[in-house]
Amino acid sequence: MKLLVKAPAKINLSLDVLYKRTDGYHELEMVMTTVDLADRLELELLNDDRIVIHSQTRFVPDDDRNLAYKAANLLKDRFNIKSGASITIEKNIPVAAGLAGGSSDAAAVLRGMNKLWDLRLTLDELAELGAEIGSDVSFCVYGGTALAKGRGEIITPLPPPPNCWVVLAKPAIGVSTAEVYEHLNLNEVIHPNTKAMVDAIYQGDYRGICANLSNVLESVTFKYFPKVKHLKDDMKRFGADAVLMSGSGPTVFALVQHDSRMQRLYNGLRGYCHQVYAVRLLGKRNEFS
Ligand SMILES: C[C@@](CO)(OP(=O)(O)O)[C@H](O)COP(=O)(O)OP(=O)(O)OC[C@H]1O[C@@H](n2ccc(N)nc2=O)[C@H](O)[C@@H]1O
Ligand SMILES: Nc1ncnc2c1ncn2[C@@H]1O[C@H](COP(=O)(O)OP(=O)(O)O)[C@@H](O)[C@H]1O
Incomplete structure (x- = not known):
């Protein structure tokens, strides 16, 4: 079977x-x-x-x-x-x-x-x-x-966030999750407003979600791999609504609502980034069992 x-x-x-x-x-x-x-x-x-x-x-x-x-x-x-x-x-x-x-x-x-x-x-x-x-x-x-x-x-x-495109870009860099946590200086981090993110999701407020994207591990990965920070800056310039590194990195993702902007971002990144994907948010439990 x-x-x-x-x-x-x-x-x-x-x-x-x-x-x-x-x-x-x-x-x-x-x-x-x-x-x-x-x-x-x-x-x-x-x-x-x-x-x-x-x-x-x-x-x-x-x-x-x-x-x-x-x-x-x-x-x-x-x-x-x-x-x-x-x-x-x-x-x-x-x-x-x-x-x-x-x-x-x-x-x-x-x-x-x-x-x-x-x-x-x-x-x-x-x-x-x-x-x-x-x-x-x-x-x-x-x-x-x-x-x-x-x-x-x-x-x-x-609840699932409002539907949008997620453009993911993974540079050819190896990041160790354990090392990122180890090098995190908790006295220096600017903490995300988790409540504001949760509220924005409950309200289906796409702008609120974009405004509250935040990841304290960026500070460590950006310090040791400045390329990842440059990638984030480039993705903003290419027209993303909001950009963030995922987890300990090095993947950076952009949220965009409009198909034309997604296409511009995707095409712009494919030239120089190792792996690029344009996908939809799933956001709902068990659509995939
Ligand atoms: C950073 C995050 C964010 O979602 O994701 P990734 O970047 O791995 O995707 C996770 O916290 C990663 O989760 P995961 O990769 O499952 O971690 P684990 O295998 O349990 O732990 C790997 C190592 O990360 C550190 N670790 C992990 C989780 C945690 N809450 N505190 C830690 O300090 C520990 O040093 C641990 O030995
Ligand atoms: N099924 C698997 N798929 C991917 N990586 C795996 C798997 N099993 C073990 N690994 C090891 O786990 C490590 C972390 O992989 P992955 O889950 O892809 O990344 P991350 O923790 O950054 O999200 C890799 O170094 C890989 O060698």
Whole structure:
């Protein structure tokens, strides 16, 4: 039996770090939403005990370091499952980009293998398991739009933001999430107004969303990789309504409402940026299970 599952990328509309916790993680307040750029996974039961990962992308491990492997293995261990799984990943989300591609693959495996192994776990139960794999996995289990707190795993759903284009540009730079958090100076950051972002989303206020885009991790990534800051400035000049770095970067995304502006931005960026995508916001839970 085979199952196809979609694993969409996320962007952070706002990302605040409140303090460093005693467990080494940072206490966060983030507004996240899914976009229509997705990996596709084909899941199949195996009669033997193995979990096998097939992936064409050389940047993604095809062994037990793969987050999709970790997700299947977690379910297998926790519920004492004897059969194995074959997981084929068609990777469309840029890797190590701040778009949670690996976390979304893990979440898709949790949702998909829940069906194939007939475990009947709820989304809340899957999200709780997801937190054991990575901080962004719980959000990815639900998808849609949400306020994420804690280290990212405490999820409060939000309504979808008004529809718009999201133009994503990923420069050819490798950013380590752990290092970005490590170099963050909490005495210097200007905190986002998370409440204003949440209110704008509830009111369907596109301008309010644009006005409150904010990510404290920009300060670190821009310092070590000034190219990312230049990319953001260029995207503003090309006519974006608003621009922000997603997660720890290096992907920068622009919001635009009008098709002609989206096209101008997309064409302008394709000349010199490594990977450029123009996609729609998804924003609603579970359009993709
Ligand atoms: C920055 C964000 C924003 O959405 O996304 P990405 O840039 O990775 O997409 C997330 O916080 C990343 O989530 P994720 O990539 O799942 O993080 P994890 O694997 O759990 O942690 C990677 C490392 O980041 C640091 N980390 C992560 C989350 C957190 N709340 N505090 C931290 O300090 C820790 O050093 C940890 O070892
Ligand atoms: N299924 C997967 N897809 C992408 N990356 C993965 C996967 N499994 C493990 N990884 C590793 O996780 C790291 C972070 O990848 P990713 O989730 O794409 O980025 P980010 O955390 O910036 O959103 C990469 O260095 C990659 O090697």
